[in-house]
Amino acid sequence: MAASHLLEVKNLTTEFRIGGSVIRAVDGISYYIDDGEIVGLVGESGCGKSASQLSVLQLIPMPPGNIVSGEAIFQGIDLLDFDPDGEQIRAVRGGKIGLIFQEPMTSLNPVLTIGRQIIETLVLHLHMDRQSARKRAVELIDLMGIPDAKQRIDNYPHQFSGGMRQRIMIAMAVSCNPNLLIADEPTTALDVTTQAQILEILRNMVKAFNTSLLIVTHNLGVVARYAQRIYVMYAGRIVESGTVKDIFDNPCHPYTLGLLKSVPRLDEPKGRKLVPIVGLPPNLGNMPGYCAFWPRCSKRSPACKKKPWPELRLISGQHYTACDYDFDKK
Amino acid sequence: MGTFILRRLIQTVVVLVLVSFFAYLLLYLIPGDPAVTMLGLEASKEQIEALRHELGLDRPMLFQYVNWFMNVVQGDFGKSLIYRENITDLILTRLPITFHLGLVSLFLSTLISIPAGVISAVKRGGLLDSVITVSANLGMAIPLFWLGILGVYLFSLKLGWLPVQGYTSPFSDFWMSTKQIIMPSICLSVVPLASLARQTRSSMLEVIRQDYIRTARSKGLKQRTIITGHALKNAIIPVVTLLGIQMRNLVGGSVLIETVFNIPGIGRLMVRGVFEKDFLIVQGCIVMVALVVALANLLVDISYGYFDPRIRHEE
Ligand SMILES: Nc1ncnc2c1ncn2[C@@H]1O[C@H](COP(=O)(O)OP(=O)(O)O)[C@@H](O)[C@H]1O
Numbered sequence: 001m002a003a004s005h006l007l008e009v010k011n012l013t014t015e016f017r018i019g020g021s022v023i024r025a026v027d028g029i030s031y032y033i034d035d036g037e038i039v040g041l042v043g044e045s046g047c048g049k050s051a052s053q054l055s056v057l058q059l060i061p062m063p064p065g066n067i068v069s070g071e072a073i074f075q076g077i078d079l080l081d082f083d084p085d086g087e088q089i090r091a092v093r094g095g096k097i098g099l100i101f102q103e104p105m106t107s108l109n110p111v112l113t114i115g116r117q118i119i120e121t122l123v124l125h126l127h128m129d130r131q132s133a134r135k136r137a138v139e140l141i142d143l144m145g146i147p148d149a150k151q152r153i154d155n156y157p158h159q160f161s162g163g164m165r166q167r168i169m170i171a172m173a174v175s176c177n178p179n180l181l182i183a184d185e186p187t188t189a190l191d192v193t194t195q196a197q198i199l200e201i202l203r204n205m206v207k208a209f210n211t212s213l214l215i216v217t218h219n220l221g222v223v224a225r226y227a228q229r230i231y232v233m234y235a236g237r238i239v240e241s242g243t244v245k246d247i248f249d250n251p252c253h254p255y256t257l258g259l260l261k262s263v264p265r266l267d268e269p270k271g272r273k274l275v276p277i278v279g280l281p282p283n284l285g286n287m288p289g290y291c292a293f294w295p296r297c298s299k300r301s302p303a304c305k306k307k308p309w310p311e312l313r314l315i316s317g318q319h320y321t322a323c324d325y326d327f328d329k330k
Numbered sequence: 331m332g333t334f335i336l337r338r339l340i341q342t343v344v345v346l347v348l349v350s351f352f353a354y355l356l357l358y359l360i361p362g363d364p365a366v367t368m369l370g371l372e373a374s375k376e377q378i379e380a381l382r383h384e385l386g387l388d389r390p391m392l393f394q395y396v397n398w399f400m401n402v403v404q405g406d407f408g409k410s411l412i413y414r415e416n417i418t419d420l421i422l423t424r425l426p427i428t429f430h431l432g433l434v435s436l437f438l439s440t441l442i443s444i445p446a447g448v449i450s451a452v453k454r455g456g457l458l459d460s461v462i463t464v465s466a467n468l469g470m471a472i473p474l475f476w477l478g479i480l481g482v483y484l485f486s487l488k489l490g491w492l493p494v495q496g497y498t499s500p501f502s503d504f505w506m507s508t509k510q511i512i513m514p515s516i517c518l519s520v521v522p523l524a525s526l527a528r529q530t531r532s533s534m535l536e537v538i539r540q541d542y543i544r545t546a547r548s549k550g551l552k553q554r555t556i557i558t559g560h561a562l563k564n565a566i567i568p569v570v571t572l573l574g575i576q577m578r579n580l581v582g583g584s585v586l587i588e589t590v591f592n593i594p595g596i597g598r599l600m601v602r603g604v605f606e607k608d609f610l611i612v613q614g615c616i617v618m619v620a621l622v623v624a625l626a627n628l629l630v631d632i633s634y635g636y637f638d639p640r641i642r643h644e645e
């Protein structure tokens with residue numbers, strides 16, 4: 001393992017205070033990503049994927065959000081030590097870490113041209129003058145496979161389709177040659193053909209810009225083809241992590257197993273039946289003292305309810321699971 | 331956008347024709363014979379007959395309306411009985427005075443309300459927000475004439491800082507003119523100021539929780555750039571709508587304020603017309619005011635296109 005990672009998040013805990021109750025959206029998670037890596041963060045919607053990613057850049061709305069504890073060491077410096085509105089964290093946002101969001105229809109400012117929205121990033125982080133920034137913006141739009149970039153740069157977001165807007169978001173995110181791209185469910189809101197195109201563009205950008213990519217998704221099928229390593233998240237915690245091979249060939253958490261059975265795969269064996277995970281994710285404001293997956297678990301035993309949620313334990317190599325069930329015995 | 335403006339232009343013309351019709355109807359809506367009402371009971375039969383003829387009361391109403399309307403379109407509102415002057419001249423000498431008052435008030439209210447609303451939203455829950463919100467709510471509730479009288483009492487009579495009343499053209503004595511216009515403009519701007527500030531605050535609060543503001547933050551932009559460069563242009567759209575509505579309040583308020591501060595504008599001319607039963611003056615003032623308000627609203631609507639490209643590209 002490398003001595004220092006590009007980004008290493010340790011014990012990150014984020015809470016939201018709503019009314020009288022406290023929702024622990026992120027519950028002490030740790031993960032890392034190295035230079036040049038593509039890593040997937042997978043879990044059902046509402047499990048705290050976005051909250052964790054936004055916390056790293058201190059972008060969660062505070063209040064009601066609050067980063068209770070943890071570190072986010074990026075290139076050796078803890079991002080959570082920075083003032084949330086200060087110059088240091090702003091240099092990282094958009095400059096060294098680019099973000100792509102789930103909602104292409106609403107993530108671009110409707111009253112500003114897309115050109116202006118890309119150009120301002122270039123001017124801010126790369127200190128370009130307007131003219132060369134504009135030239136660069138045209139190149140970026142062109143690079144994303146949008147035809148007539150020279151004319152389209154002066155258009156407004158409503159003049160583009162969802163897939164096109166997501167391409168523009170990607171152009172914006174990579175514009176300043178970031179070291180890390182975080183794509184938060186970049187294809188969830190798009191139709192299937194567009195999804196594949198966007199994922200392809202993302203992978204090309206990782207190569208072209210030599211950046212790392214953290215891809216957040218609720219769809220294991222999406223990461224299977226692109227990622228090298230995967231973190232599986234459930235109810236604010238990471239319940240399993242490992243290489244794609246570990247996760248797909250030897251899932252060691254009943255939740256991962258459930259996800260694998262419920263998600264269509266591109267390299268699908270014919271006739272495989274999709275089985276959804278029964279039940280619903282727990283209410284993050286009211287967690288049991290024991291494993292939060294217990295009510296939905298296919299391997300549960302009464303003993304599970306008598307002990308706290310298991311910590312991650314090593315299976316082999318980089319493969320960890322937060323379940324005491326021994327899959328090898330069966 | 332072109333068709334949008336054309337459509338609004340046609341609407342404006344229709345509204346103006348309707349207003350002129352109802353203004354004309356005034357003559358027929360008052361009980362009794364308008365000529366008698368206007369001239370008083372001591373008038374001789376011949377005088378009344380002459381006025382009836384002049385007003386066209388001896389001919390069919392619709393015919394006479396069309397006749398009057400054609401004159402109005404050419405800028406002729408008829409002759410005033412009390413002033414013995416052309417009403418068009420009466421209006422044209424007073425209109426700039428009301429404009430002066432209205433523009434200073436408009437300027438004051440937008441210049442203060444928008445920054446106040448923005449600050450209030452950005453510092454939501456803070457002391458400044460509380461102060462601004464409470465002041466705005468108070469401003470909505472204060473009766474205009476009471477504020478005017480209080481202002482005159484305090485700043486003119488007690489402290490002697492400002493003249494009690496009156497109007498001077500800014501072109502003849504700018505300093506005096508400003509001192510005289512300041513109190514009435516403040517009074518007149520209170521209600522629009524308060525409601526614009528509240529609207530700015532609430533639409534700003536709505537905008538800053540939108541996804542594109544999160545995007546702007548994720549790009550590393552400064553808070554100030556995000557507010558002025560990204561949020562405000564979105565938040566201003568409903569504020570502009572309200573501004574159009576507030577034009578009416580400005581006109582309505584000016585009738586009151588001109589009377590309290592003895593300013594010889596359109597508002598006071600109209601009040602005089604009402605009290606002296608000179609209905610031609612009232613008709614003329616109504617039509618002029620409607621014209622100004624309609625044009626202001628048209629301007630507001632066209633400015634949407636500037637703020638919102640989605641409207642600009644509409645077919
Ligand atoms: N701005 C917010 N205010 C209040 N609660 C929030 C906010 N953002 C997220 N949450 C809560 O945190 C939990 C995790 O949300 P999120 O991270 O968006 O999930 P995911 O991205 O995995 O779908 C949810 O229960 C959600 O209600």
Ligand SMILES: [Mg+2]
Pocket residue numbers: 046049050051102184185
């Ligand atoms: Mg999410």
